[in-house]
Structure formats: C-alpha cells, structure tokens
C-alpha cells in the first residue's frame with residue numbers, strides 16, 4: 001500500500017524535526033523516517049550527551065586542581081556506570097520533552113531503513129510513502145579510515161556516547177588512543193583524560209586545529225592539553241591496528257618514523273561523512289558530489305525539482321557547517337521553499353559562530369587572518385593573552401588568547417577567535433557584530449559590563465590604537 005504526503009522526510013534528526021514543524025505550520029501533511037533512535041545525532045549521541053559528560057569531567061578536574069591558594073585539592077569519586085546512566089536518563093527526558101510530544105502531536109515517524117524507490121517514493125519498514133516533495137535529511141556518520149586491521153578490533157567512534165544502542169561505552173578505559181584531532185577528538189579526549197583515562201591523540205597535521213582556525217588557537221589549546229598530560233602526537237598517520245591480548249597495538253608513522261602505541265581502546269575520530277550511500281539515491285536521480293554530499297543550490301534544491309536536502313547531508317556546501325543550528329535553519333528554509341507560495345529564500349552562511357567545548361572553550365566566528373588576506377583585504381589583526389582580561393584574572397582562569405582580524409582600511413571586523421573561559425558565550429557578541437558589519441570602534445564604543453569575559457573583545461579592539469596592558473580597569 002502507498003500513502004501520499006505533502007512532504008516525506010528521510011531522517012528524523014534536528015534538521016528533519018525543524019522541517020516537519022515548518023510543514024505542520026503550513027498545514028501540510030508530513031512524515032519522517034528513522035532507523036535509529038528518533039531525534040538523530042545531536043540529542044542521542046552528539047551535542048547533548050557530550051556536553052553533559054564534559055561538564056561532569058570539568059567538576060572532577062576543578063576539584064583536583066583548584067585554582068585558588070587556600071582551596072585544598074580533592075578527588076571526587078567516579079562511578080562511571082552511574083554517570084552514563086544519568087546521561088541516558090537525561091537524553092530520555094529530553095527526548096520525551098522535545099521529540100516524543102511532537103511525534104504524539106501529529107508528526108508521524110515511520111521506523112526502519114529508508115530507501116528511494118523513485119524520485120517521489122520511498123520504502124521504509126515494508127511501506128511505500130509518496131511525497132509531493134521530498135527532503136533528504138539523513139545526516140552523517142563517522143568516517144572509518146582505511147587502516148589495516150581496524151576491522152579486526154572493537155574500535156570506538158563518537159557513537160560511544162549513544163543511548164539505547166550497542167555501541168554505547170559503559171566502562172571507562174584505562175588508556176585510549178584517539179586517531180584524529182578535530183573538534184570531537186578534542187572534546188572527548190580532554191573529557192576522558194579528566195575522567196582518569198591515559199589519552200594519546202594522533203594528529204595528522206603539524207599541530208592541532210591546523211585548518212580553518214588561527215594558528216594561535218591550535219597552539220593555545222595544545223598548551224592546555226600538554227599541561228593536563230594529554231599526549232598529542234603531531235605529523236602522525238595511523239597505519240595498522242591489531243589486538244594483542246587486552247591491548248590494541250596501533251602502529252603509526254610519526255614524522256617519517258614508525259611508532260607503536262599500546263592502549264586498551266582506540267577511538268576513531270577522523271571526521272564525518274554524509275549518509276547518502278545507503279538510500280538508493282541513484283533511483284531518485286539525485287546528484288551527489290565526490291564527498292558524498294547531496295548537491296544543492298543555495299535554495300537547498302537538488303537537481304530533481306521537488307527534492308530538497310538539508311543538514312549534515314549537504315556537508316560544507318555554500319559555506320555550511322555540520323552543526324545542529326545550521327541543519328535546523330536549513331530544514332525550515334527548504335520546507336518553506338518547497339511548500340509555501342512565498343518567495344524562495346537562499347541560505348545565508350556568512351556569519352557562523354563555532355565552538356569547541358574544551359576547557360577553556362574555543363570559539364570562532366568569521367575569517368581567519370589568512371582567509372581575510374586571501375579574500376583581498378589589507379589586514380589589521382592582533383592577538384592578546386587572556387591574562388589581560390580582568391575577569392580572567394579575578395577568577396584565576398587566565399588560559400587562552402583572543403585574536404581579532406579586521407580590514408585595515410575600513411576597520412570592519414572580519415573575524416574573532418577566542419580560547420578562554422566562557423568563550424562559547426562571548427562569541428555571540430562578535431557574531432552579532434559581524435552580522436551587522438561592525439567596526440573596531442563599535443566594539444570599543446559598546447559599554448561592556450565589568451568584569452566579564454566579553455571585555456576581551458573590547459580590549460583586543462582597543463589594541464588597534466593603544467597598548468591595553470598599560471591601561472587601568474575599564475579605561476579606554
């Protein structure tokens with residue numbers, strides 16, 4: 001039997017939910033399809049569980065390393081299984097509040113593996129669903145690199161955070177080798193280290209965060225990791241992996257030399273790839289690029305007229321990022337473009353704040369200095385240590401840096417990178433400023449609350465005109 005809907009969505013992640021809600025608002029019939037827990041990566045095995053456990057790891061770390069003379073270090077006991085159980089409870093509760101209620105409220109989800117039959121029809125759980133419009137929102141999954149022997153060991157991926165699935169990690173490993181040095185590797189690496197795991201990271205580049213970040217950012221976070229005893233091995237490429245009793249032996253080429261690492265577990269964190277290779281996309285005639293991303297135009301239309309794609313599955317096209325707010329925004333845009341009579345809307349990815357939830361946090365928005373120069377700007381930029389920010393000094397948390405990049409002629413701020421306490425919150429001021437093309441002077445003119453970490457923005461802006469290390473508090 002075949003049922004027809006205004007919109008059929010492949011997937012039920014945050015992109016799909018935003019799209020389904022938009023369709024509902026337009027009084028259209030909609031169905032989502034899902035083979036894993038409803039809600040997708042973010043709620044089940046990404047943003048929510050990782051941020052929950054990272055904060056717990058910080059409590060342990062801060063107790064062990066109080067920054068204040070007069071506070072005695074102490075060890076908080078860790079019951080890892082109980083910690084994982086509370087994470088699962090939290091995900092279930094969130095799931096009930098944010099997803100189940102919506103599903104109960106009229107948005108249908110068909111369970112099972114979904115594949116195209118033709119460009120308007122999909123098959124899922126033995127049913128055929130026909131869509132006047134179809135949205136591909138199948139997200140992404142961890143890339144599994146081609147490393148000899150990897151198939152033969154029980155390696156971990158970021159799916160270790162998952163709930164209600166067999167890949168969930170329930171026992172804390174004594175030692176962990178992480179292959180990869182991107183944001184997931186950094187967040188989970190520091191988290192495990194703070195839980196007490198001996199962590200080694202193999203980074204292919206010359207330093208952490210070599211691409212897409214200011215070099216000062218990678219250096220700053222590397223210093224933090226070194227201080228915390230996380231071994232980051234740069235210029236390292238994993239070649240072979242094998243099980244040897246209770247240990248996994250990984251052989252890597254490090255700066256031209258072969259080295260061996262023996263660890264209890266191995267975590268593969270070498271990026272994510274779009275889920276387009278198992279949905280029989282060729283039957284729909286939809287173009288996919290060499291990275292496996294569904295090719296879309298700025299209106300999120302594929303090459304097939306009634307077929308759209310959004311979220312992780314479009315990868316970095318049109319300067320997008322694989323992140324939840326991007327997918328949610330795109331899901332809404334795609335559906336309104338498909339189903340409403342209004343003018344079509346293009347995605348706007350000019351200003352995307354990004355955060356890595358390490359401690360201190362890494363937060364960036366806009367262009368790096370190198371990107372600004374490549375785009376033809378004559379650049380002014382400056383990097384200051386967090387120790388110049390009164391708030392950082394007051395709370396004895398002076399690790400990190402802030403860097404501002406601006407056009408030297410117009411003084412328009414083009415980019416901000418910050419490593420520091422609460423950087424993930426502070427970056428929103430910079431993002432709003434970039435959105436409205438603010439200048440260095442605008443950052444200086446805005447009265448900033450004293451003492452806050454957001455003052456870092458004002459101080460680095462001031463450094464365009466004077467040496468902030470010679471100023472008294474709040475002086476301009």
Ligand SMILES: Cc1cc2nc3c(=O)[nH]c(=O)nc-3n(C[C@H](O)[C@H](O)[C@H](O)COP(=O)(O)OP(=O)(O)OC[C@H]3O[C@@H](n4cnc5c(N)ncnc54)[C@H](O)[C@@H]3O)c2cc1C
Pocket residue numbers: 010011012013014015016033034035036037038039040041042043045046047048050051112113114115137138139140158161184275278279310311312313322323324325327
């Ligand atoms: C460890 C980790 C931490 C993260 N932290 C953050 C963060 O802090 N902030 C942030 O913004 N982003 C974060 N992300 C990224 C974020 O989770 C994703 O960008 C977001 O979830 C993508 O949403 P989506 O709906 O496009 O895809 P998904 O959420 O992946 O949803 C796609 C769904 O489609 C389903 N599906 C795929 N193929 C099929 C099929 N053939 N049949 C049936 N169902 C199918 C999948 O099972 C999945 O549920 C994190 C990701 C990870 C892995």
